[in-house]
Amino acid sequence: MPDVSFQVEMAGDVPVVAAPGDIDITNAAALRTALLEAAGRGRMFVVDMSRTQFCDTAGIHALVAAHKRAGDDGSEVRLVVTSATVLRIFEITGFDQVVSCFTSLDQALAAP
Amino acid sequence: MTAVDPVSVEGRLRSFQSITDAALSRLDDRDLLAELLDRTREVLRADTAAVLLLDFSSGHLIATAAAGLEEEVRQGVRIPVGRGFAGQIAAQHRPVILDRVDHTTVLNPILWAKGIQSMMGVPMVAGGKVIGVLHVGSLTPRKFTAGDVELLQLTADRAAAAVQSMTAQADRVAAAALQRSLVPSALPAIAGAELAARYVPGSGAIGGDWYDVFCLPSGELCVAVGDVAGSGLAAAVIMGRMRSALRAYALETTDPAEVLGKLDRKMQHFEPDALATVLYAVIEPGLDQMHLALAGHFPPVIARPGQPAALASVRPGSMIGMGLQARRPVSTLPVPPGTLLCFYTDGLVERRGELIDDGLDRLCRAVTAQPAEAACAAVMGALVGNEPARDDIALLMVRRQAGVEGDADA
Numbered sequence: 001m002p003d004v005s006f007q008v009e010m011a012g013d014v015p016v017v018a019a020p021g022d023i024d025i026t027n028a029a030a031l032r033t034a035l036l037e038a039a040g041r042g043r044m045f046v047v048d049m050s051r052t053q054f055c056d057t058a059g060i061h062a063l064v065a066a067h068k069r070a071g072d073d074g075s076e077v078r079l080v081v082t083s084a085t086v087l088r089i090f091e092i093t094g095f096d097q098v099v100s101c102f103t104s105l106d107q108a109l110a111a112p
Numbered sequence: 113m114t115a116v117d118p119v120s121v122e123g124r125l126r127s128f129q130s131i132t133d134a135a136l137s138r139l140d141d142r143d144l145l146a147e148l149l150d151r152t153r154e155v156l157r158a159d160t161a162a163v164l165l166l167d168f169s170s171g172h173l174i175a176t177a178a179a180g181l182e183e184e185v186r187q188g189v190r191i192p193v194g195r196g197f198a199g200q201i202a203a204q205h206r207p208v209i210l211d212r213v214d215h216t217t218v219l220n221p222i223l224w225a226k227g228i229q230s231m232m233g234v235p236m237v238a239g240g241k242v243i244g245v246l247h248v249g250s251l252t253p254r255k256f257t258a259g260d261v262e263l264l265q266l267t268a269d270r271a272a273a274a275v276q277s278m279t280a281q282a283d284r285v286a287a288a289a290l291q292r293s294l295v296p297s298a299l300p301a302i303a304g305a306e307l308a309a310r311y312v313p314g315s316g317a318i319g320g321d322w323y324d325v326f327c328l329p330s331g332e333l334c335v336a337v338g339d340v341a342g343s344g345l346a347a348a349v350i351m352g353r354m355r356s357a358l359r360a361y362a363l364e365t366t367d368p369a370e371v372l373g374k375l376d377r378k379m380q381h382f383e384p385d386a387l388a389t390v391l392y393a394v395i396e397p398g399l400d401q402m403h404l405a406l407a408g409h410f411p412p413v414i415a416r417p418g419q420p421a422a423l424a425s426v427r428p429g430s431m432i433g434m435g436l437q438a439r440r441p442v443s444t445l446p447v448p449p450g451t452l453l454c455f456y457t458d459g460l461v462e463r464r465g466e467l468i469d470d471g472l473d474r475l476c477r478a479v480t481a482q483p484a485e486a487a488c489a490a491v492m493g494a495l496v497g498n499e500p501a502r503d504d505i506a507l508l509m510v511r512r513q514a515g516v517e518g519d520a521d522a
Contacts, residue, residue: 022464024502025319025343054464056503061341061387064434071435088468093389093408094430097438 006034008041011109015045019052023059031059035066035077044076046108053083060093067099076100078108144274145177152267153179156260158248160228163236163271164191164198165244173198173245181249184222195219198233198245205242207234207261213249223249232256234265236272243272283345287318290348294322294355295506302333304399308484310492310507314459319504320347320388321457324355326362331397334362335510337409337455338390338432350386354379354432358392368392368405369429369440376407376432387433391455395447399512402447405440407432410458410472413479415487417450417514421479423472450514452481459503460495471495484509 008015015038020027038045047063049055055063063079070077081087081101090096102108149161160180164173167190175189194203196219201208210217210231214224223231226249233247246268291313299307307325320340327333336358340347354375361374372392379386389409395402404412404424408431415421429440447453454475461471478494479487487509496505 054462056458056462057339057341057387057389058343060431064387064431065385068435085466085468092410092428092468094428094434094436095408097430097436098434 005030008034008038011046011105013042014109015041016105017045017047019047019049021051022054023052023062024054024056025058028058028062032062032065035062036069039066039069039075039077040073042075044078045070046078046080046105048080048105048108049086050080050082050105052081052086055086055089057093060089060095063095063099078102078111080105080108144278145271146179148267148271148274149177149179152246152248152264156248156263159251160226160249161247163244163246164189165236165275166193166202166242173202176244181222181226184220187222189220189222191219197223197231198247201233201235201245201247202242205235205237207232207265209256209261211253211255227251230254230256232260232264234261234268236268236275238272238276243276246271284318287345287348288313290345290352291318291322294348294352296323296325299325300327302327304513305333306484306511306513308488308509310488310505312459312492312496312501312505314503314505315500318348319343319459320351321459321504321506322351322355323455323457323506323508324359325508325510326359328362328366328394330366332366333395333397333399333510335393335395335453335455335508336390337457337506337508338388339409339457339504339506341387350383350388353383354386354388354390358390362392362394366394366403367442368394368403369442372405372407372429372432372440379432380435383433385433387431389431389458393453393455395510399447402445402453403442404445405429405442407440408434410456410461412456413454413476414445415452415454415479415481416448417481419481421452421454421476421481423476447512449512450481451512452479452484452487453510454479454487454491455508455510456491457504457506459501459505460491460507462503481511484511487511 006017008017017034017038067077079099079101145163153161162178162181162184163176165176167174171193172190175184178184191198193199213228213231218224228249230250230253233245235242236244236246295311322338324336340351357378358375361371390407391409393402393404404426406429411424411426413421414424424445426443427441430436461475463471478491
């Protein structure tokens with residue numbers, strides 16, 4: 001399994017995690033770690049999936065865990081999603097009904 | 113006891129390294145730990161040695177092997193991480209030396225009742241995580257040195273690597289056995305229908321894909337297909353629990369959305385971290401209609417005689433464990449004689465660098481209203497070919513026979 005880790009960067013006071021191009025079983029655990037770290041840091045955080053073209057159930061699992069943690073902490077997760085495949089997976093899994101998706105980082109940060 | 117000079121430390125190190133990895137690899141885990149503890153006692157001239165391994169689900173260190181202190185294992189000693197001597201070593205990730213062993217420093221009464229005067233313990237670390245603690249003790253007062261700690265840490269590192277690789281191997285074997293026991297090897301015989309299936313494990317760890325086919329006492333034919341997020345033994349165990357819970361709820365109602373709703377409530381309460389996609393279909397006795405609900409799963413492909421195959425028209429419902437309460441939509445679909453129903457998991461249609469809908473289109477083109485076994489072969493040939501699958505693939509075909517007696521064309 002490749003040794004991967006993901007950094008949490010700050011956009012102002014909002015933590016932003018840049019998700020990789022493919023999210024699958026080989027990197028979902030590392031992504032989950034970064035997301036849970038970001039989830040504990042403020043009133044909202046952003047997962048920037050603008051590079052992401054593939055996200056399987058392992059990836060959804062990491063995102064759902066972060067969404068639940070954020071909910072428990074009174075925080076909110078926002079996603080930046082541009083790939084039609086990823087949006088389709090979100091639709092099939094019902095994930096689009098529980099999180100807010102935006103088409104750019106600026107939009108995600110600016111939304112009320 | 114006097115301080116040990118470096119020369120003798122080196123000598124002891126060499127004698128210790130005589131246990132080569134090749135020799136260790138031939139031992140099973142119990143023998144390996146026993147051998148390491150005996151050798152550790154010998155080179156450190158200690159009276160007792162013990163390994164406690166961390167049980168991740170409870171956060172307890174559990175006495176697993178001991179030399180000179182066998183009662184610790186026999187009595188099933190458990191130490192919470194963070195408490196007592198071993199608990200501190202695990203929590204703080206560092207060696208601890210005790211010059212006084214009594215109830216104020218050691219949680220486990222066996223150690224002070226035994227008359228141990230001095231102790232030294234180190235963490236067992238594998239993959240950056242503490243997986244246990246190795247400690248030695250002396251029945252006479254003794255000052256353990258930095259050289260002693262170094263030697264013990266070396267042993268602990270070796271033991272940690274060996275334990276982890278053996279645990280991983282045992283988990284793989286158990287997960288594969290569990291998976292085999294959960295995916296039916298023989299499909300039920302149903303009057304008027306034929307069934308065929310394929311299950312291909314992915315090239316990585318065993319995943320959590322499963323399918324199930326069963327009949328209700330009232331005559332309905334039920335089909336479940338699912339994919340638990342995660343892999344290995346943990347995913348296989350959750351898959352087994354979901355499969356039996358779904359069967360139990362299936363006996364209570366023929367409404368597929370209600371079955372999925374109850375399954376979701378059960379999982380959210382008892383396995384709050386689990387996430388899974390599930391398709392559940394109830395085909396009426398006589399096979400004329402199918403009632404179908406989805407929990408984050410791909411819809412089945414339906415091929416009716418003389419028509420191109422298409423995805424079943426059913427609105428998506430959220431995954432099991434997603435946290436939504438909403439009732440999942442149910443579609444009722446006609447199943448005229450000769451119809452083939454194709455159920456599958458995502459491994460069959462998802463390819464990197466490709467739109468999901470392209471994979472689904474390819475599946476629809478490969479499915480035709482033909483006998484179930486031939487349909488399985490055709491789909492696997494067209495979608496998998498000779499490519500090793502990264503992800504698990506489960507495929508189940510259910511065909512309503514075309515002939516009046518059900519065997520005219522089978």
